[in-house]
Amino acid sequence: MAMIIDRRLDGRNKSAVNRQRLMRRYKQQIKKSVSDAINKRSITDTQSGEKINIPARDVKEPIIHHGRGGIHEQVHPGNKQFSQGDRVKRPEQSGQGGGGSQASNTGEGEDDFGFEISKEEYLDLLFEELALPNLVKTKVVAQSAKTLVRAGFSNTGVASNLNLLRTMRRAKGRKIAIASPYSKRCRELEQLLQQELERKPHNEEKIKSLREELALLRARIESIPFIDTYDLKFNQFIPQPKPITQAVMFCIMDVSGSMSQATKDIAKRFFILLYLFLSRSYERTDVVFIRHHTSAKEVDEEEFFYSRETGGTIVSSALKLMRDIVRDRYPTEDWNIYAAQASDGDNWEDDSATCRDLMIDSIMPYLQYYAYVEIHNQEHQGLWREYEKVGEMFETFSMKQIRDTGEIYPVFHELFKRQDA
Amino acid sequence: MNSPGGKRSADSKRRTDPPPGRRLLSTESDWTFDLIEEYNEEIERIAKEVYHLDCYPVQLELISSEQMMDAYASVGMPIGYNHWSFGKQFVITEKNYKRGQMNLAYEIVINSNPCIAYLMEENTMTMQALVIAHAAYGHNSFFKGNYLFKIWTDAEAIIDYLIFAKNYVAECEEKYGIQEVEEILDSCHALMNFGVDRYKRRAGETLEDEPRVQSDRELILQHHVNELWRQLNINEPEKKENQTKRIPPEPQENILYFLEKNAPLLKPWQREIIRVVRKVAQYFYPQRQTQVMNEGWACFWHYTIMNHMYDEGLINDSAMLEFMHTHTNVISQPEFDSPYYSGINPYALGFKMMMDIRRICEDPTEEDLQWFPDIAHTDWRETLDFAMRNFKDESFIGQYLSPRLIREFRLFAVLDDDREDTLGISAIHDEVGYRAVREKLSAQYNLSNREPNLQVFNVDHQGDRTLTLRYYQDKNRPLSDTTEEVIKHLHRLWGFKVEIETVEEDGHTEITHRCPKPVSEELTIS
Numbered sequence: 001m002a003m004i005i006d007r008r009l010d011g012r013n014k015s016a017v018n019r020q021r022l023m024r025r026y027k028q029q030i031k032k033s034v035s036d037a038i039n040k041r042s043i044t045d046t047q048s049g050e051k052i053n054i055p056a057r058d059v060k061e062p063i064i065h066h067g068r069g070g071i072h073e074q075v076h077p078g079n080k081q082f083s084q085g086d087r088v089k090r091p092e093q094s095g096q097g098g099g100g101s102q103a104s105n106t107g108e109g110e111d112d113f114g115f116e117i118s119k120e121e122y123l124d125l126l127f128e129e130l131a132l133p134n135l136v137k138t139k140v141v142a143q144s145a146k147t148l149v150r151a152g153f154s155n156t157g158v159a160s161n162l163n164l165l166r167t168m169r170r171a172k173g174r175k176i177a178i179a180s181p182y183s184k185r186c187r188e189l190e191q192l193l194q195q196e197l198e199r200k201p202h203n204e205e206k207i208k209s210l211r212e213e214l215a216l217l218r219a220r221i222e223s224i225p226f227i228d229t230y231d232l233k234f235n236q237f238i239p240q241p242k243p244i245t246q247a248v249m250f251c252i253m254d255v256s257g258s259m260s261q262a263t264k265d266i267a268k269r270f271f272i273l274l275y276l277f278l279s280r281s282y283e284r285t286d287v288v289f290i291r292h293h294t295s296a297k298e299v300d301e302e303e304f305f306y307s308r309e310t311g312g313t314i315v316s317s318a319l320k321l322m323r324d325i326v327r328d329r330y331p332t333e334d335w336n337i338y339a340a341q342a343s344d345g346d347n348w349e350d351d352s353a354t355c356r357d358l359m360i361d362s363i364m365p366y367l368q369y370y371a372y373v374e375i376h377n378q379e380h381q382g383l384w385r386e387y388e389k390v391g392e393m394f395e396t397f398s399m400k401q402i403r404d405t406g407e408i409y410p411v412f413h414e415l416f417k418r419q420d421a
Numbered sequence: 422m423n424s425p426g427g428k429r430s431a432d433s434k435r436r437t438d439p440p441p442g443r444r445l446l447s448t449e450s451d452w453t454f455d456l457i458e459e460y461n462e463e464i465e466r467i468a469k470e471v472y473h474l475d476c477y478p479v480q481l482e483l484i485s486s487e488q489m490m491d492a493y494a495s496v497g498m499p500i501g502y503n504h505w506s507f508g509k510q511f512v513i514t515e516k517n518y519k520r521g522q523m524n525l526a527y528e529i530v531i532n533s534n535p536c537i538a539y540l541m542e543e544n545t546m547t548m549q550a551l552v553i554a555h556a557a558y559g560h561n562s563f564f565k566g567n568y569l570f571k572i573w574t575d576a577e578a579i580i581d582y583l584i585f586a587k588n589y590v591a592e593c594e595e596k597y598g599i600q601e602v603e604e605i606l607d608s609c610h611a612l613m614n615f616g617v618d619r620y621k622r623r624a625g626e627t628l629e630d631e632p633r634v635q636s637d638r639e640l641i642l643q644h645h646v647n648e649l650w651r652q653l654n655i656n657e658p659e660k661k662e663n664q665t666k667r668i669p670p671e672p673q674e675n676i677l678y679f680l681e682k683n684a685p686l687l688k689p690w691q692r693e694i695i696r697v698v699r700k701v702a703q704y705f706y707p708q709r710q711t712q713v714m715n716e717g718w719a720c721f722w723h724y725t726i727m728n729h730m731y732d733e734g735l736i737n738d739s740a741m742l743e744f745m746h747t748h749t750n751v752i753s754q755p756e757f758d759s760p761y762y763s764g765i766n767p768y769a770l771g772f773k774m775m776m777d778i779r780r781i782c783e784d785p786t787e788e789d790l791q792w793f794p795d796i797a798h799t800d801w802r803e804t805l806d807f808a809m810r811n812f813k814d815e816s817f818i819g820q821y822l823s824p825r826l827i828r829e830f831r832l833f834a835v836l837d838d839d840r841e842d843t844l845g846i847s848a849i850h851d852e853v854g855y856r857a858v859r860e861k862l863s864a865q866y867n868l869s870n871r872e873p874n875l876q877v878f879n880v881d882h883q884g885d886r887t888l889t890l891r892y893y894q895d896k897n898r899p900l901s902d903t904t905e906e907v908i909k910h911l912h913r914l915w916g917f918k919v920e921i922e923t924v925e926e927d928g929h930t931e932i933t934h935r936c937p938k939p940v941s942e943e944l945t946i947s
Binding site for chain 1: 850
């Protein structure tokens with residue numbers, strides 16, 4: 001009788017480990033493929049996986065077999081017109097039947113070895129080795145933010161922290177301990193009294209004295225205090241520095257008329273990458289979207305990426321808005337604050353100096369990191385020069401230029417590269 | 422054997438008058454566990470009682486298509502150690518399957534006791550029956566009966582051994598790092614085909630004891646190697662004796678075995694990993710030598726058993742049609758000029774040959790009497806059983822391929838000599854060609870013709886420890902370009918210089934491959 005076993009439920013992903021090994025081995029190639037792919041994607045496509053291509057020569061497993069040349073003889077089916085001794089032209093490479101063993105079919109094709117990776121795997125690779133800079137530092141610096149945590153019990157404290165259970169337990173223990181000599185004597189006397197009561201005739205005097213002594217002892221037991229300061233136990237709380245892993249990212253995008261569609265496209269791609277990275281790597285990350293032309297406006301994600309409003313350029317409007325939002329909603333002791341700004345570098349000439357002052361005085365001191373990307377391929381303008389001065393003063397400020405879509409990911413990667421402290 | 426067409430004409434009679442005690446097992450195409458059990462009982466009865474097949478106990482396992490791909494990717498090993506190449510294989514299989522380029526194998530069967538056959542959940546009941554007959558009784562009896570499997574594989578111990586191997590590799594990864602283990606495995610895989618004993622089984626090498634004696638072996642092996650390479654010879658006379666000793670004493674064709682025992686720098690666990698790969702290669706070696714026979718035998722039995730079931734009224738017309746459709750696909754042989762042609766289909770050749778042997782036994786023609794006087798008019802079951810037990814592809818074809826089949830396949834042999842501009846047709850399916858075609862086809866299945874004859878020849882153990890391998894050239898065929906890559910793996914395992922000498926047929930010997938390349942060496946000298 002045969003055994004019939006249903007194995008459908010177990011071990012569905014037996015090959016998962018081997019798949020990981022494959023990805024581990026070809027990490028370099030796969031990463032290259034991933035960073036190439038990011039530029040080809042449509043802006044809104046953040047949900048799908050990616051197709052990976054690795055050159056076939058890299059993944060082949062070489063074995064020794066007979067090479068081409070020499071004498072090969074092979075039997076084939078389906079003869080139609082040949083007779084023994086016929087000579088026929090040697091067929092082209094592809095149809096060569098004389099290859100001999102099966103082994104010669106391996107490894108010859110120069111096709112790429114392609115496979116799909118899932119969205120998760122894709123994003124993992126994309127954001128590998130990236131981190132928000134300086135996140136840990138703040139945690140230590142911002143000592144003011146603390147939280148109380150339970151830390152055992154103490155003998156002193158305020159009444160509201162009284163631990164009733166432990167206090168009562170101790171009180172009871174104390175009472176039993178102090179009363180124990182009396183209780184022992186009590187039990188002895190009770191026994192004697194019982195004996196006397198059973199004896200006929202009663203020795204009235206003895207009974208009376210026993211009863212008196214008993215009453216005295218019981219009174220003593222009664223007089224042990226129900227609760228003593230000695231019993232009190234309080235819950236203890238000690239303050240602990242609050243780990244601040246909450247972060248807010250300000251995304252500031254220039255949507256003025258000077259930004260061409262292509263430039264906006266690059267900016268959006270940059271921010272999408274940033275947004276994906278944040279939402280994936282940091283659980284508690286707020287994102288504030290600010291778009292500006294002559295005036296700045298806080299918008300939601302939808303509007304930020306898709307709205308088509310346009311106008312002139314005053315960069316400081318956005319910076320002011322950001323400063324105000326930080327002041328109102330994101331107290332620096334609680335929040336790691338980051339900002340990324342994308343612009344074509346075009347600004348109202350008088351405004352750039354204002355921007356610099358704003359940055360130096362009221363923004364940079366409170367920020368963990370500020371990344372500025374300028375998207376164009378001409379000469380730098382006023383804003384860049386002014387920002388350079390900011391960069392000189394603050395290590396946490398970096399600026400990069402993106403010329404075309406191909407540079408988005410490399411620049412992004414550089415800006416958010418994990419820095420080993 | 423009756424053709425299915427002939428069956429149908431007799432069908433109406435059978436339908437009204439089923440054999441006593443037999444009834445149609447099912448009419449729906451969906452399977453259930455109960456149905457599988459019923460079918461299996463009937464198939465087992467037919468296989469064992471009617472046709473006297475000798476099988477291991479059967480274990481049927483139902484799996485999903487994804488699990489089938491898993492099994493496929495690890496070359497049919499039910500439990501494989503982890504390696505990226507299996508991941509790659511899985512990706513390829515998955516891709517082909519999703520594109521619809523490939524039907525998944527309907528079955529995978531493990532040469533073990535009990536014999537494990539996988540049934541895929543997507544299959545219809547008829548397909549499950551086909552697979553049970555094909556794998557669980559066809560292949561199963563082949564594994565149990567064929568002499569190569571009897572000599573070379575341990576059906577009892579293979580599963581335990583594979584578990585041991587998987588755990589051992591995982592343990593090594595933990596101890597020495599994934600990278601280290603991967604490198605050794607890569608190198609071993611490159612030489613896997615040269616990790617088998619072809620002629621004689623080493624005494625005492627059964628899989629059963631492998632896990633138990635493994636830890637002792639690590640020590641003993643290392644000791645043996647140390648002994649071999651000990652350079653301090655205090656006594657002069659001994660030294661002279663040493664110089665005349667060759668390593669290896671005789672050329673060694675099992676390269677992995679040689680490396681496991683003699684490579685000077687390997688650590689004990691690395692030797693053990695070589696051993697694991699070697700054991701797996703050895704386990705699959707009989708399968709590589711009996712493809713045509715094994716598949717032919719299994720196809721013959723699924724065909725015979727399914728027809729028998731139909732004759733008994735256990736399955737109906739629609740099931741039979743579905744079966745015939747699949748069966749025909751499996752045994753189809755595209756012709757050489759067809760775009761689908763990729764060599765001879767072992768299922769087609771094997772099945773036709775098995776059927777042909779039965780025909781020769783039962784109903785021989787004049788020609789058959791001349792060619793096969795010893796099997797004509799004998800009991801076909803005994804004759805087939807004898808063939809199954811005592812042959813491998815090469816000898817099976819050499820013995821049993823009949824002129825009639827050569828004509829049916831219209832076989833012809835093409836001679837490709839790179840010194841000529843054109844190909845020559847060396848034999849075709851005619852009176853003068855039968856023997857030649859048969860001989861050439863037989864030679865084509867001879868693994869030692871297919872694989873280069875490469876042997877460990879010498880170790881310069883008094884000098885710089887260069888390892889020399891010899892390639893005995895046959896028909897002027899050079900080694901493939903990939904040899905350049907493989908020799909690097911050899912070098913990694915050996916740890917010192919490696920050379921391959923090509924010995925041409927006229928005896929001329931020349932070093933054709935080296936690792937590391939001598940160029941750099943010259944540079945350092947100057």
